[in-house]
Amino acid sequence: GAVVSQHPSWVICKSGTSVKIECRSLDFQATTMFWYRQFPKQSLMLMATSNEGSKATYEQGVEKDKFLINHASLTLSTLTVTSAHPEDSSFYICSARAEFHYGYTFGSGTRLTVV
Amino acid sequence: GIQVEQSPPDLILQEGANSTLRCNFSDSVNNLQWFHQNPWGQLINLFYIPSGTKQNGRLSATTVATERYSLLYISSSQTTDSGVYFCAALMEYGNKLVFGAGTILRVKS
Numbered sequence: 117g118a119v120v121s122q123h124p125s126w127v128i129c130k131s132g133t134s135v136k137i138e139c140r141s142l143d144f145q146a147t148t149m150f151w152y153r154q155f156p157k158q159s160l161m162l163m164a165t166s167n168e169g170s171k172a173t174y175e176q177g178v179e180k181d182k183f184l185i186n187h188a189s190l191t192l193s194t195l196t197v198t199s200a201h202p203e204d205s206s207f208y209i210c211s212a213r214a215e216f217h218y219g220y221t222f223g224s225g226t227r228l229t230v231v
Numbered sequence: 232g233i234q235v236e237q238s239p240p241d242l243i244l245q246e247g248a249n250s251t252l253r254c255n256f257s258d259s260v261n262n263l264q265w266f267h268q269n270p271w272g273q274l275i276n277l278f279y280i281p282s283g284t285k286q287n288g289r290l291s292a293t294t295v296a297t298e299r300y301s302l303l304y305i306s307s308s309q310t311t312d313s314g315v316y317f318c319a320a321l322m323e324y325g326n327k328l329v330f331g332a333g334t335i336l337r338v339k340s
Binding site: 148150154158159160161162165207209211213219220221222224225227 | 262266272273276279317321328332
């Protein structure tokens with residue numbers, strides 16, 4: 117149990133375009149999901165907390181207009197990177213915690229390359 | 232916020248050797264997890280261990296919450312154990328999982 121699915125696994129896009137990444141909890145409901153970003157050879161940094169039915173909470177230094185988060189249902193959160201630039205190229209990972217599990221489960225990640 | 236420190240940053244082992252990875256955290260926690268990140272980036276949950284000791288095959292983990300540290304033991308290491316090991320902690324009154332910098336493990340055959 118406690119499976120989180122993330123899609124796509126990788127994406128290449130042109131500068132100036134937008135990219136949407138989906139994160140789904142498959143066998144549990146998640147009122148809260150988390151989005152992390154990881155640069156090469158670095159640790160995971162929390163970007164934002166996604167709350168079902170309300171606005172996301174962004175960490176300091178994360179542009180909310182650049183990284184749009186929508187958590188429209190108890191099983192789906194989306195991260196949209198708007199007007200992407202090469203510096204947005206990174207590995208994005210989502211996470212959720214199943215109520216019955218108490219540990220955090222992570223999606224498989226999305227490798228974004230902006231050219 | 233909570234600080235999570237891992238040591239050593241890098242570790243090279245000969246296949247069959249044992250190792251201990253350490254995680255120190257600065258505040259009381261109600262969640263401590265160990266992850267293995269494989270070469271494709273997938274984070275594999277190894278242990279959810281806010282306190283006590285757990286074992287799973289060749290791996291075991293111990294968290295001493297009162298002294299604010301956790302240890303991950305890898306016995307009889309295999310080349311497939313290579314990758315990055317992260318510990319992550321959740322503050323006692325928060326919901327944000329904070330990661331340490333990780334330990335890069337390379338097991339040579």
